[in-house]
Structure formats: C-alpha cells, structure tokens
Amino acid sequence: MRKTALPAVVLALGALLGACDGETVSFADARALADGTTSAIDGKAAKFATDVTAGAMRSKSQGQARVARAGTALTMTTDFLGEPLELRLIDKVVFAKVPESAREDVPGGKPWVKVSADGADPFSQVAGGSIDQLAKQNDPGRALDQIRRAGTLVESGHAELDGVSAEHYRLDLDVAALGGDLPAGLSAEAVGELGGKLGKLPMELWLDGAHQPLRVVLDLAPVLAASGVPDSAQARITTRYTDWGTQAEIQAPPPDQIGEIPAG
Incomplete structure (x- = not known):
C-alpha cells in the first residue's frame, strides 16, 4: 500500500499545481483587454477614489462616473x-x-x-x-482607450485584491503612440522638452469576474527620472472603482448657475 500511495499523492498534487499554473486570464493582448473591458462597462456607473502621489505631495479625489462609448x-x-x-x-x-x-x-x-x-x-x-x-x-474609458492605442501587455495572472479574486494585468504605455492624449497632466511640449528620454509608462489593471475595473495604477516614476529627479522618487496615480451598476444622476450645472470669467 505504501508503495502505491506515494505516487498517487504525487500525481494528485501535480494535477493541482498544474491547474494553478495553467490558470488563464480572459485577454491575451492589450487591444483585446481594452475592447473587452470597454464592452463590460459600457452604460454602467461606478464610484471611484483616486490618490495622486509625487514624492511627499499627495492629492485625493472621489466621485462617481457613468461610462459610455460616446463619453464618460x-x-x-x-x-x-x-x-x-x-x-x-x-x-x-x-x-x-x-x-x-x-x-x-x-x-x-x-x-x-x-x-x-x-x-x-x-x-x-x-x-x-x-x-x-x-x-x-x-475616466476608465479614457484609460482603456490609451491601452488600446499605446499599450503592450507585459504580464498577466490572477490575484486577490481587497478580498476579491481578480485578473491582474501589467502593461507599458508607449508615450509616443499616445500623441496629444497624454496622461497625468503631461503636455506634448513637456514631453518634447525631455528630449526623447520618456519612452514608456508602466500601468497595472485589476478586473473583477465581470471584466469591470477594480483598480488602475499609472506609474509616473519614469517622468521624474527623465526630468533628472533621483531614481528613489516615486509618483503614481491610483484609482479604485467600486459598486459597478450603481445609479448615478450626473448632469451639467443649470445654465443660470454657470458664469463666464472675462478673458484677461
């Protein structure tokens, strides 16, 4: 019995480990990831909270977004x-x-x-x-459009995020391919002044089981490095999305409440 039990256990463990190692994600490239996620959230609303950090500086935002292909x-x-x-x-x-x-x-x-x-x-x-x-x-729709146009999938897998099983994707955004639609307040002039030193920006994206974003992280450390800031400096934008499918009444302010500051 002992001679046959051990090989059986080894085979069983091997099968389990093989299943974990072979666990696949839903999207094999950046374009498929952007297209599939865009379809999953089209017409839906969610709550979001964003942290922006740059060295010792930090800013926070929170709100609701209603996503649509025509514009969020x-x-x-x-x-x-x-x-x-x-x-x-x-x-x-x-x-x-x-x-x-x-x-x-x-x-x-x-x-x-x-x-x-x-x-x-x-x-x-x-x-x-x-x-x-x-x-x-x-706007998650804008981030997905940037992935579609300028993203390269670097790594993918499964992870637990805040107690939820998620698909985790690591990507690189090619700054040159983004054209004028640059993230994080970057302008084409600012990028031009860096003399080609800024090539790619790392991005991470976590999706829930319905392919809805749970978290998006854009790493801005390459911007600081290209500007001559020490390598130890950190900068990133982290946006967390929750409550997909929530009801969100989002409208422009009433016209009679909108003023116009005269040009200086």
Missing part, C-alpha cells in the same frame, strides 16, 4: 489647490465650482464656470490644464 460623465470632489473643489465632466466639457473666496471674479457671483486647458479666461489659464486632467484621469 462624472462628478467628483478633490483637494486641488488646498481646498475642496467640485468638478463635473459632461459631454467632454469640464465644469468647476468656483470656491466662494473667488466668486467675486465671476460676473453675477455665479458658482460654476467652464474650464478648458486652452481657455482664455484667467481661471483656465492658471489651472485649466490641471483641472481638465484631474477630471479626465478618473
């Missing part, structure tokens, strides 16, 4: 500029709720303004690019 709508609050700031992204337009201390600069003291990276008004010129990126970087 989201509402969020962030601690940008040292005090809470409310933003809404509707039909690719970013609205910012002006802090009460600055409403005297808005005709009629209206609480909302449109913000754009290339706006001529003083508010947009000072913070328009940063605010535009703050809103859009929380």
